[in-house]
Amino acid sequence: MIHLKYLFFIALTSILLLSGCGKQNKDSEESHVEHENETAATTIVHLDKHKVYHAGIRVEHVQSKSIAVPLALPGKVSFDEHRLAQITARVSGRIEQVNVFTNDQVSGNAVLVELFSQEYLTMQNEFFQASARWKRSQEPAGDEQAAAKAIYESVKRKLMIIGLTEAEVDELETTRIPQTHFHIRAPFNGTIIGSYVRQGVYVQVGAALFELADLSTLWVLADLYEKDLPYVRAGMKAQVQVVAYPDSFAGTISTIYGVLDEKTRTVKARVQVENRYGKLKPEMFCTVNVQTQLGKETIKIPASALLGETEKHFVFVALKDTIFERRDVRTAFETRDFAEILDGLVVGELIVVKGAFFLKSELAKETFGEEH
Numbered sequence: 001m002i003h004l005k006y007l008f009f010i011a012l013t014s015i016l017l018l019s020g021c022g023k024q025n026k027d028s029e030e031s032h033v034e035h036e037n038e039t040a041a042t043t044i045v046h047l048d049k050h051k052v053y054h055a056g057i058r059v060e061h062v063q064s065k066s067i068a069v070p071l072a073l074p075g076k077v078s079f080d081e082h083r084l085a086q087i088t089a090r091v092s093g094r095i096e097q098v099n100v101f102t103n104d105q106v107s108g109n110a111v112l113v114e115l116f117s118q119e120y121l122t123m124q125n126e127f128f129q130a131s132a133r134w135k136r137s138q139e140p141a142g143d144e145q146a147a148a149k150a151i152y153e154s155v156k157r158k159l160m161i162i163g164l165t166e167a168e169v170d171e172l173e174t175t176r177i178p179q180t181h182f183h184i185r186a187p188f189n190g191t192i193i194g195s196y197v198r199q200g201v202y203v204q205v206g207a208a209l210f211e212l213a214d215l216s217t218l219w220v221l222a223d224l225y226e227k228d229l230p231y232v233r234a235g236m237k238a239q240v241q242v243v244a245y246p247d248s249f250a251g252t253i254s255t256i257y258g259v260l261d262e263k264t265r266t267v268k269a270r271v272q273v274e275n276r277y278g279k280l281k282p283e284m285f286c287t288v289n290v291q292t293q294l295g296k297e298t299i300k301i302p303a304s305a306l307l308g309e310t311e312k313h314f315v316f317v318a319l320k321d322t323i324f325e326r327r328d329v330r331t332a333f334e335t336r337d338f339a340e341i342l343d344g345l346v347v348g349e350l351i352v353v354k355g356a357f358f359l360k361s362e363l364a365k366e367t368f369g370e371e372h
Contacts, residue, residue: 043326045362052322057355059318062345064297069335071292075222077284083214085187089207090162093117095199096181102195106186112210113197114181123158124178130155131173190214218275220251222288223266231292232256238271239289249273249280299341305353306339307360316359318350324359
């Protein structure tokens with residue numbers, strides 16, 4: 001009898017223990033599920049139609065597209081280096097006549113300065129002698145013909161190097177009358193932007209006399225930031241704006257420089273601009289407006305839909321008319337108007353583009369309420 005009572009006691013104890021463990025496991029599972037549901041609920045915002053209307057919430061479909069993005073780049077007007085010349089003395093001599101001064105407009109081949117040069121007179125006399133020797137060597141042909149021709153060609157080349165044209169050399173050879181003054185001429189049409197001469201001054205070979213620039217076309221050097229490099233290329237059209245005038249000046253990006261400025265962290269983009277009426281002046285500060293294409297056919301959303309911090313963004317996706325889900329997204333290129341989305345959204349979904357801050361506040365209230 002005692003033995004039976006003992007067995008009954010052991011069986012009853014086992015049943016009670018198993019029942020307690022089962023209840024504990026069930027409570028644990030229910031607690032876990034409840035926690036998961038609470039976590040999921042913190043990303044969902046439930047509103048009534050009245051709140052949706054008064055919050056001004058507006059949604060748009062997620063689209064994959066390529067969009068034009070305006071870039072406003074700081075820049076400065078500069079000379080076109082192809083049309084900029086430093087005019088120097090090619091022979092030594094005394095300045096007898098100065099024909100132009102700073103800011104004068106000159107035509108190509110116009111005489112800027114007249115020099116009395118003993119060196120030039122000597123070169124002309126050498127040419128006359130070499131020309132006469134070359135002619136004598138041909139009648140009849142002699143052994144010295146090759147040497148005479150070489151001397152003649154050498155002296156003639158010297159005259160052309162200092163600036164004489166083929167026609168002027170031929171005229172000297174025909175008339176055999178030496179020119180008393182050496183003429184320094186403008187190599188192209190332009191404006192005298194620097195004058196360093198005075199009448200009566202003696203100058204040596206290589207002395208700087210004038211600086212000449214053709215201002216009908218200018219360069220604008222724009223500062224292109226590293227993040228914008230993939231979106232700007234040579235050949236793009238640009239509009240140059242300066243504070244002095246309300247209208248802009250059309251130009252074309254001719255080249256992107258290959259060196260990054262270590263201080264400003266920018267690369268120069270050179271814009272070729274027509275300056276037909278002379279309104280643009282070198283050294284003017286300006287803004288260069290360029291229309292670029294933001295990527296290819298990728299998901300892009302309005303910037304107003306994007307919330308969060310620089311490294312962690314999110315949006316609100318409309319699941320129903322009154323139910324909205326907070327969704328983390330990964331972005332690429334961002335502008336003031338658009339953001340490129342790499343991950344987190346699918347084409348066709350509805351996102352909140354207006355009223356997102358209201359939903360963020362509502363979500364914070366729900367989360368705060370659940371914590372208490």
